[in-house]
Amino acid sequence: MAKFIRALAGEQHNIRIVACEAKDLIENATIKLGYPLTVSQCYGRALLASFLMAKLQKEGRLSLDYHCPDAMIERMSFVAGSDVLKGAILKADDMQILEYTSADEMLGSGQMTVVLESDNGEQFSSQSSLQTADIATEISAYFQISEQKPSVVLLSVHHDGREIVSAGAVIIQLLPNPAEEEIVKLEAIIPRLKRFSQLLEERLPLPEVVTAILGEDLAYKIIEESDFNYHCDCNRDKIEQALLALGRAELEDIVKEQGEAELHCHFCNSFYHFNRDDLRALISEIEK
Numbered sequence: 001m002a003k004f005i006r007a008l009a010g011e012q013h014n015i016r017i018v019a020c021e022a023k024d025l026i027e028n029a030t031i032k033l034g035y036p037l038t039v040s041q042c043y044g045r046a047l048l049a050s051f052l053m054a055k056l057q058k059e060g061r062l063s064l065d066y067h068c069p070d071a072m073i074e075r076m077s078f079v080a081g082s083d084v085l086k087g088a089i090l091k092a093d094d095m096q097i098l099e100y101t102s103a104d105e106m107l108g109s110g111q112m113t114v115v116l117e118s119d120n121g122e123q124f125s126s127q128s129s130l131q132t133a134d135i136a137t138e139i140s141a142y143f144q145i146s147e148q149k150p151s152v153v154l155l156s157v158h159h160d161g162r163e164i165v166s167a168g169a170v171i172i173q174l175l176p177n178p179a180e181e182e183i184v185k186l187e188a189i190i191p192r193l194k195r196f197s198q199l200l201e202e203r204l205p206l207p208e209v210v211t212a213i214l215g216e217d218l219a220y221k222i223i224e225e226s227d228f229n230y231h232c233d234c235n236r237d238k239i240e241q242a243l244l245a246l247g248r249a250e251l252e253d254i255v256k257e258q259g260e261a262e263l264h265c266h267f268c269n270s271f272y273h274f275n276r277d278d279l280r281a282l283i284s285e286i287e288k
């Protein structure tokens with residue numbers, strides 16, 4: 001189980017903090033999806049970023065998409081919300097090549113798209129062009145430009161060549177109209193930020209990691225502490241809907257040419273098999 005905390009700091013509670021520790025989650029997800037350890041760094045950082053970004057929303061779900069046409073990882077997509085946390089690399093060079101590439105070289109220039117979807121289906125989408133290959137820098141820029149909230153974003157996934165040794169993330173966000181002394185206190189934490197990965201590797205409990213980053217001067221109050229896990233929201237019903245959306249003619253072609261269909265969920269590596277009878281039943285559903 002991965003750990004999450006939400007906290008408030010500053011006299012006016014003007015500083016919001018969300019943090020997570022997720023070594024086992026990232027390890028299990030990358031093993032399940034068959035990604036090499038090198039890829040788990042880009043993938044894991046973006047997955048944890050999407051999780052914490054969703055936690056900063058009051059409700060709904062958030063999706064984070066990377067599209068880097070000339071990079072080794074061309075497309076990756078992440079979705080987080082109360083009932084889902086999933087991510088997948090949708091288009092990339094051969095994983096065997098990526099295994100011998102450093103994480104910094106995998107992403108490149110391109111576009112990052114953040115879509116916020118409220119519980120009643122309203123969507124707000126924001127697109128930014130990627131200036132660096134550093135996911136934390138790009139997400140910090142997103143908060144500054146799209147939401148006008150200066151934010152410190154720390155994302156860390158490390159491996160020792162054999163396994164993941166640490167994974168975690170923190171977002172510290174300054175709400176509008178901060179007191180001058182809060183800005184000063186927040187600036188004082190900057191030299192400590194580079195210790196984040198090391199603190200995670202020492203396996204300190206998450207609140208102690210946050211305390212070590214914020215320092216003694218910036219007291220904070222934890223308002224939520226919970227466990228979370230990777231959770232793909234695919235199911236046979238949704239896959240059937242996707243098949244129905246192909247239309248009658250195309251389904252009949254599949255029956256004629258292949259006699260069956262197997263659909264794969266890239267987010268959890270599940271396979272859904274539909275035999276001839278299943279496909280015929282779907283066709284007759286369209287005919288109704």
Ligand SMILES: [Zn+2]
Binds near residue numbers: 233266268270
């Ligand atoms: Zn799935």
